[in-house]
Amino acid sequence: MQTLPWLLVRARLRKNLIRALTTGAVVALAIISLLSMQGISHSTRNSLVSYSLSKLPAGQENLTINSSQAISSAVESQAIDAYLRKNMQIFSKDTPTREIIYRALSDPHGTSFYFGAIENIDNAIRLTTGRLPGFCTAALCEVIQIGGDPKLAPRPEKYGLKIVGQGEIENSLLYAGTMGPPRGTALLLSSGISSASSLPKFADSDGTSAWVEKIDVGRITQLGADPFIARMVAFEDRLSIDYPHLVVTWPQDALSNASEQAVTFTEKLSLLKFAVVTLLLAFLALITFRQRKDHSQFRASLSRIGTPKQTLAWELFYESAFPLFAGVLFAGVLSPLIPKMLAGINYQTGLADIYFGWPKYLLLFVVAQALVVGLTLWRDQAWRGVQFISLISALVSLVLYLQQNNVTNSRYFIIPFLYAAGPVLICFLILRYLVSFRRGRQKAIFIIFKEFFGLWQGVASMIALASIMAMLALGYGSGLSRQVATQAQNEVPLDLSLLTGSNLIRPLDLAGSSDYAGLQPGSQAFPILRTGTSIRGQNSVAESLSLIGMPAQALALADPKLEKFARAQEFNKPNPQRGIPVGSTREISVTLSGIPPIIDLLGWFLTSRGTYQSASFSGQSNQRSLSLQGAVPPESELVAFEFRESSNYLSRRLHAINEGNYSVPKVAGIGSLEKILFDGTSQPLSPSVWRNQNFPFAFDGQSLYLQPKSELGIPSVVTDEVTAKLAVNGVLTLLGNGNTYIQVKVGEVIPYFPSAGDRFVIMELAAMQSKLSQSDLGTIDPIEVWIKTPTPEKLSQILAAPPYEGLVVKSRTALQYALSLDPNNVGLLDSYRIALILALLMAMLVALAALPLLYREGRIVLFQLEVLGHQAITLKHAVRFIWRTALLVGMVVGIGLGVLIGRIFVSPSIPFVEEATLVLLIYLIIAFFGALLSHSFLKEEKLVGR
């Protein structure tokens, strides 16, 4: 009796081969997808830890145990060594590396250097010249020089040290971070810590011992980040008790951050995995519903000849399990390829990582089989018990599966409705409507439509589900690209941004914007002025905002929507005449009155290259002069005079104040700049423009500037929506330092502008300079340059080389690339892609298998219709028409719901136009293959078989 079920199962599978193969293939694909996602998840968790650690400064990514004092006792040293080796085993499979360093020393010539020692120096150092150090005794200790200037080697003989060679540290753990000497200072290393620490010259020196170990990412993944952190903290506590002078340094914040990111990632991925599971279960439900009647007839036939119910139950069990098992088996056979496949897209996983948490898949198998059994017996009164048990098993297993996946997100419970039941129901209703719509029309279409309704419903539903998945996957991808692009654009509005570097104060000091533009053909460079300001908001509370000045062209390039506004006269007013052109003048002399001699005078010039430059007038009387030769390039423009206390007077005054002596007074009064001569020729200096007559001054460390007064009216600006609401009659009053203010008109209101933050006002550069110059010259100089170039990479390379290497160069493409490498994004995107491939393959399988399935199971209906007088070609066209209609319904429903779900859960701003176009293209491809598949339909010679 035991073999009977197998006999029946074999026969059933033989009869329903297409269905079984399709099911097995879909199950295999789904499992491979889930396993791949599992691998991606595992690899991404590792990557997140590595990524977080990689962003830390050198040395901080390691686990370091420092001793605040050099440990000279060999016994103590060995004891600590043993202690650490034992207790740090849980964090890494490697043993900690020990190092020692003493405080800075200097030789008789004043050259600074450090002395340190490590064990097994030959394994850690790469020799460049000389030889490795050998002995280290109290009389003489051989050392090797690391770093420093090789031409100015220290002379450490008085410390009993002898340099025998030079080299580089190969082991990145050693002398990194706080343990490393300052850059450019030599480190002299000897071999053997105990011998070095027993050197008498260093016995009383301050030294630091350290044990360094690389954080083992694999161990973190194995233990889990949080347990790892907990163990580290416990170790830290224990160590502080056992060896109070030892201090542990480890990247706790980075690991915690990575752990949080990993949790978020896993949650997101679990949602996606559950969507894949839902897709699989929906497929199984649809295919089971379709074969429900067939199996019911089969059971009835067997029951009629007295086949025991137990046999039927086993038959159903095996029959439902077989395609699932075959799929699992097939996936199992292919699974060794998954790590290789994932390696192809930069994920490092092993089979163990892929099969991690395998009981979850067992539960999934139970869910799937119980669902199939339960639905096969749906509404069969004789099998109510089995049906009930099956559906309860499915439900319980599903709950356990969700529990295994640490479900805390309520979205899980929405997914089956939103992602399976909803689309299926909508497809059903639309197809029902279409059937009734067809009722009075071509009868052949109507009959084929209605007789095989379940099949069309299955096709439409699967296409809908696949389309949703496709829309989500593509939407997520494009959303991510947009997000990365937006992020990069926010930081680098055009192709490159040049900012103040460590060795330079202003980019324009190095070169004018035209010089940067000239570095690569076709490039444009725009100086950008950026400062902070504020505005009175509600209840007169000052609200901060960025005030940004840029040329009109830069505005249009950064936000093409503003192009028209940027071209408008009101924004792009001509640069007002500001200064006095010096031409080829060699000397400038001025006549002052009321200005004490202790006040220095400087002239500010705008060079023809666009840079600003200052030069000091000589003399302390009312007559002062400035020689321009060699100090200011010809054809510059005198744009401002700067008055300031002389540095001597200022430091004297401040020193006195520090000592409580206020006898050195502040300089104040009323002065005038009476006359200006260029090579003896008087230059017009309008008091109404320059305000050079009777200007008050009171110096307290700051400068006073005389500049030509702006002749601009109220400039038109671009601002954000919140700021725009604060305008009175369209005018914003921006507050400056003290009681100064600037008035601007609201020209354009936009929600966002790259690099501008939430609150901003963007003005034309010249207008802004002109407005600001009324109050504070120090803020008017551009310190940022935006570059638009057809060759950002080449230009970046040029800017990385001298004389520009001191600049901070940000490239939008490089930034975009760096942002796109975030393991979080990459992992999810790849998982979405896998889900997309699965969904498309499933949709193609179901859609294309539907045609031969119909022809195999429904040919007799087609023949009957032909007997009734419908032509074969009409019937074939009817089949294709309905099939395509089902595809179209599924696609439209899928795209619609995909956009809806995507906008709710992925990004509200994704237009999904490209995604919808791609889905449409896939539809056309499937339709094409469908036409090929159905080409031979109804071409048999005999119209009716036996």
Added chain:
Amino acid sequence: MKILMKDLFYIYENSGERVVALRGLDLSVELGECLVIRGPNGSGKSTLVKLLTGYQMPTAGEIFIDGFSISEIDPIRLRRDFVASIDQRGNLIKELNVLENLTLAYSLSGRSNAASSESAARTLADHQISHLSTQSPENLSAGERQYLSLLAAVATDPKVLVADEPSEELDDEAAATVYGLLQSLCSKTVVILVTHDVRADAYASRTVRIREGRISEQWSPGQPEESVVDEFGWKRVHEIPPSAPVKLSASASGLILEVENLQLAYGAKEIFSNISFTGSAGELIVLDSTGGANSGKSSLLRILAGIQDATSGEVTIQGEEVGKLDRASRAQLRGRSISYLPQRASVLERITLGEYLSPLKVDLGRLTTVRMNSPLGNFSGGERARIELLKMIAEAKPILLLDEPTSQLDEKRTLEVIDTLYAFLAAGGLAIVSTRNEHLLGAADQRVIFGKFE
């Protein structure tokens, strides 16, 4: 061995009405008997079969097999070990091939798989049909299917074998083979044959008639019918035979169909030859095969419908030579001029009766008001045959081709069909009917007689 049906009542509800299908039926059958049960449609024959096979339990009364009440036996076990059954489509599992079907049957009797397989193979060999062992039931002829169904049914050595209309789709030769096998089984099992088929009488040791849920008459071969007297001494009066319908004169005339020297052969096997006849408006032509079996009547109808080609000869319908038309033109011809009702009614399941008939106005009697929205799959075979026939007559195409339209009908319903056909003929149609039914044969204007060609 003996089966005793004692005072059986069966009452069920249909659309809120209580229907009494059996009203105190008493019947006893013993081993060695080959009992034929006849009766008009709706007399309770099918209900009796369902009670015997355990699908339904009697409302009152009991059935005993060798003294055991079948109500105490699990229905599955009852069907496996006590009462095997076959119906007009047999009992073979369509998913299994012939050998597997027999193996399954033997396995159900408790034999090991190997023994079952061996027994199945031996049975096929004994009956000289080993060549069918790998065939699917769907590829078997009706006769082969029923023959093998019987072999499978008795594989479990049941005490009773119930055959419900086993010969409905069989020609005479196949029917004879099946009945012969049934007769041979009588010696080891009680055989109860429920059928309208008069051919069964020749093989019966006793025939009973059920009317309105009770046995009304019984007779033995060659003996006159006897009224059955119940325990209270009552007996049923004889039924008044329904009156034959009257044929009306046709409203149109003219030649519609010409068949000339038609011959059909499958390879070397000739099915028929030299078939020539003509058909005119208002004519009922009957394809009569009472004199021979396997005569190819169904094939002839298919050839006339243009869905099968003859080996030679010509069929001309309304001036168009069917043999010269391509597949599409033949479909158009059928759409225009031919209604063809094969032995198996429509295979459509899901579309409703109303949708199927639309836009035709077909008078279906009670069906129109009650079940117009029911899917076709919910109708019985007999109902569907009737629906198809009425639909085709309503289509009013010039030619109506019917293959055994009355095989499941009793006398009264047969006469109703003839009446309907007369209405069709009166409207100027030509009906060509394949049948063994005496009433239809008697109503024919022309008989095309098939002989044995084997």
